[in-house]
Amino acid sequence: MSSIKIRSKREGGKTQIRALISHPMETGRSRDPKTNQLIPAHHIQELIVSHNGKVVANGQLGASISKDPYFAFVLKGGEPGDKIRIEWSDNLGNTDSEEHEIK
């Protein structure tokens, strides 16, 4: 199951794109309550949003973004059938991506 959920809503000639991603976004400064060990930093570093194959947003993220991050963007235009793709990569080398079709 993908870690990325994407929603879109067309309104007034624009399309709002929303994404909710499951990711711990650990800063590397928190401690495990049971072991008192520092939990290593584990957070998304790059987020790429594409519209019909073309990159429209490129985000560089740090650990100051909340756990289970949410992002929203507004596309000028956007037609039913258009493809939105969101992909992320984190500091440990993990990646994920998800596609969504605008309705």
Added chain:
Amino acid sequence: MTATRRSFIKKTLTAGAGALASTLGWLTSLKALAAWQAENFKQGPLDDALKRLFNDQKITDSQAIAIRIPTIAENGAVVPITVSSTLPDVRAVSILVAKNPAPLAARFELSPELDTFVSARLKMAETSEVIAVAETGSGLYAARQVVKVTIGGCGG
């Protein structure tokens, strides 16, 4: 994994080279990207973070940048923010939390296909100014908002 990341960068560059014009100049390799990230997400004071991002370029406060964020955070771990702007020719939006150990929360390069609009959820360590900087063709503009982060009354 590395291969996929490299392909992300490639995609950004080839697809983006025309569409995206960033004032930062160019991440031509994975190493450069990693170095950029290590530099800009470093811990340290706000001024250092701004200097690393923008050198000594002047940042002008602008009413044309709107920050929608609660003035009192319910919980510092999840503070919803929306930055939008009517300024023309915005290439990127950066969000910084002044008092966070590493002030830069995110930098979004936005193509002209997108409105200058980005929502995210921030972690805030303590009461702090939140700054949104828009990089435009004619310079850097910013807006600020103080957000109070308190200890919950019930003990957490």
Added chain:
Amino acid sequence: MAFLARALPEKRARKRAPTASPLLSVLPLLLVPLALYASPPQDQQHFRDHYRRLFPQLKLQDYANGVYAIDPVARESWLAIEEFPPYEDAIEGGKKRFDTPFPQTGRHYGDCFPNRGIGIAQRYPRWENGEVVTLAQALNDCRASNREKPLNPEKGEITQLLAYMTYTSRGKAIEITIPDDPRALAAYEQGKDFYYGRRGQLNFACATCHVQNAGKRIRSEILSASLGHTGNWPTYRLKWGEMGTLHRRFRECLTQIKAEAPPAQSPILRNLEYFLSYMSNGVPITGPSTRK
């Protein structure tokens, strides 16, 4: 006890007939013993009247959103998060688990519930087989009858099942019944006594914050009313960074006032939930939800 005194119209009595004042000043004292034996519907009426006086602008259904009905700044934050709420995964995960047959028996959760578990959450807790059965308890009972181990009643998998079942009841009014059975009434009363009893190092009762001081601040936070407290569970609490159940919150709150926290789904906490849910009859289910 303080709550009961407050619920009585002693102030009004003082204003009315100065000549009859000696009698009227004694009247509240006479009414106190009567109030102690008030029936659940009377308790419910007093409860609602109290909050109606505190928050005249609120309708019964507004209480479903807890403190967000009375704290505009917090409400804004909450609405922003509701744009894409963090509990959606739990609903999806819950539906999957709900529809997966038990490995040992091949049966489903739906077999243990009326209407196959759909749209019934608003009627829990229920008086069943001589005890108060909460939805969480019913899920674990279902697991037991299918030879599965019980789930942790505070977090994890159970929150997904609860999220799904509650989601199918969203918008329905809480509808708790106390049958004409002295044991059911006794369980309700035990829950009620717990709610109004002072406890712990801080010597607070639940009522101290959520009845007497609802709407006021404790440090920087505004205290929510108990009316409607049970319909928004399970919740993604920003503080937890994950889903949790009502009993998890009960225990956390008890720990915060430095009182002993009985185990989740213990009889006393189930009875407390029974009392509180009954008080909230009529308030729509909004679970699963996000809270700070």
